[in-house]
Amino acid sequence: MTSSTETTLAELERRAAARRDRPSYGHDALIACDRLVRVFSADGVEVQALQGLDLLVTEGELMALVGASGSGKSTLMNILAGLDVPTAGSAKVAGRDLLAMGPKERLGYRRDVVGFVWQQTARNLLSYLTGIQNITLPMQLRGRGHGRARAERADSLLRMLEVEDCRDRRPAQMSGGQQQRVAIAVALANNPSVLLADEPTGELDSATGEQVFAAFRRANEELGTTIVIVTHDQAVASEVRRTVAIRDGRTSSEVLRHTEVDATTGQESQVAREYAMLDRAGRLQLPADYTEALGMEHRVMLELEPDHIGVWPDTTGKRDTREERPEGRG
Numbered sequence: 629m630t631s632s633t634e635t636t637l638a639e640l641e642r643r644a645a646a647r648r649d650r651p652s653y654g655h656d657a658l659i660a661c662d663r664l665v666r667v668f669s670a671d672g673v674e675v676q677a678l679q680g681l682d683l684l685v686t687e688g689e690l691m692a693l694v695g696a697s698g699s700g701k702s703t704l705m706n707i708l709a710g711l712d713v714p715t716a717g718s719a720k721v722a723g724r725d726l727l728a729m730g731p732k733e734r735l736g737y738r739r740d741v742v743g744f745v746w747q748q749t750a751r752n753l754l755s756y757l758t759g760i761q762n763i764t765l766p767m768q769l770r771g772r773g774h775g776r777a778r779a780e781r782a783d784s785l786l787r788m789l790e791v792e793d794c795r796d797r798r799p800a801q802m803s804g805g806q807q808q809r810v811a812i813a814v815a816l817a818n819n820p821s822v823l824l825a826d827e828p829t830g831e832l833d834s835a836t837g838e839q840v841f842a843a844f845r846r847a848n849e850e851l852g853t854t855i856v857i858v859t860h861d862q863a864v865a866s867e868v869r870r871t872v873a874i875r876d877g878r879t880s881s882e883v884l885r886h887t888e889v890d891a892t893t894g895q896e897s898q899v900a901r902e903y904a905m906l907d908r909a910g911r912l913q914l915p916a917d918y919t920e921a922l923g924m925e926h927r928v929m930l931e932l933e934p935d936h937i938g939v940w941p942d943t944t945g946k947r948d949t950r951e952e953r954p955e956g957r958g
């Protein structure tokens with residue numbers, strides 16, 4: 629064996645060891661979806677609702693999920709809510725493996741780990757119970773604490789979300805926005821690690837939607853609850869620090885926002901930047917308007933630069949065609 633081969637072997641061993649010791653994907657995330665797949669079969673036709681979706685959400689985040697109709701948002705939310713099981717891949721929430729849970733664990737997961745708020749208010753609240761009864765019910769079902777402690781927690785949630793006046797009213801006696809804020813209190817009753825909301829402002833006018841979003845923000849800031857909101861509402865999507873877009877069952881891009889303070893004037897401004905997603909296999913989805921603008925399809929040329937990677941349209945085929953084209957034809 630030559631010395632250069634020995635070096636190569638030693639180097640390979642070193643790399644293999646480094647790979648083994650590397651922390652697993654999403655080890656420090658509260659929600660970790662890894663190559664998540666969900667296939668539905670209906671009338672012999674298969675629909676791939678999720679096609680290898682990767683998503684990491686850190687504890688304490690308040691983030692939005694956006695995407696065209698049919699892109700897979702609700703499918704993902706149902707999986708995270710423990711209501712549906714993925715076909716393949718992995719999904720972990722607060723250390724629970726959503727593919728490995730049995731029916732009993734799944735029930736416990738839905739009761740203790742996640743809370744949800746749906747678009748349809750009727751799905752969130754029981755019509756024959758008052759606000760406070762709706763909020764204490766999940767605590768009662770969990771069987772922890774005494775009546776007074778439960779009522780105290782419910783009252784503090786009603787106060788925090790500014791709907792104390794709905795305490796003794798039934799849902800029909802509340803406005804749509806109040807119903808959604810009481811629904812947030814119900815979802816928070818058992819102090820879940822994650823609060824999931826699917827189009828929670830979908831049926832509300834923009835001013836009311838803003839109040840409901842403010843209630844989510846308060847829950848996130850005061851209780852530290854991690855919140856994922858699926859929304860078509862641009863106002864909601866632009867007010868969170870992180871918006872993840874789903875396209876064709878995969879996360880396709882992300883917008884991150886932060887506040888910058890002008891050093892001279894001291895004025896604050898919101899800065900938003902869009903990122904493309906690089907999956908674990910190194911695949912990158914380029915925005916369709918970029919690839920179309922440069923006529924990129926099938927193949928692109930890549931070049932590694934010290935601080936970036938250049939992507940160029942592949943001109944080989946075009947040049948060949950031009951060269952082969954008989955004279956006088958274009």
Ligand SMILES: Nc1ncnc2c1ncn2[C@@H]1O[C@H](COP(=O)(O)OP(=O)(O)OP(=O)(O)O)[C@@H](O)[C@H]1O
Nearest residue numbers: 668670675677695696697698699700701702703704
């Ligand atoms: N139970 C099901 N059986 C068959 N196909 C389904 C089922 N649920 C969802 N799908 C299909 O999976 C794809 C993703 O649907 P999903 O509801 O997750 O999209 P979405 O992004 O939430 O859309 P919307 O914004 O309209 O709610 C769609 O093509 C949908 O028709």
